[in-house]
Amino acid sequence: MEKAPRNTAPRKRKKVCQFCAEKATYIDFKDAAKLRRFTSERGKILPRRMTGTCAKHQRQLTEAIKRARQIALLQYVPE
Numbered sequence: 001m002e003k004a005p006r007n008t009a010p011r012k013r014k015k016v017c018q019f020c021a022e023k024a025t026y027i028d029f030k031d032a033a034k035l036r037r038f039t040s041e042r043g044k045i046l047p048r049r050m051t052g053t054c055a056k057h058q059r060q061l062t063e064a065i066k067r068a069r070q071i072a073l074l075q076y077v078p079e
Contacts, residue, residue: 019057032073
């Protein structure tokens with residue numbers, strides 16, 4: 001009996017944390033353009049598995065986005 005051929009799909013590259021690559025120590029909540037890249041088109045914060053950020057920077061990123069929303073640099077809901 002012959003074995004069925006396996007699907008040899010190309011492996012996905014592991015995403016690297018952008019903030020670790022830049023050696024960032026602080027995520028600035030005033031940098032709205034950078035923070036907007038980590039939110040969906042509906043205004044939700046994107047999860048780690050989609051952005052590739054590490055746990056430490058994902059927590060800092062979430063805090064920065066929430067602060068930016070609170071002082072109206074980012075919108076809670078898109079127009």
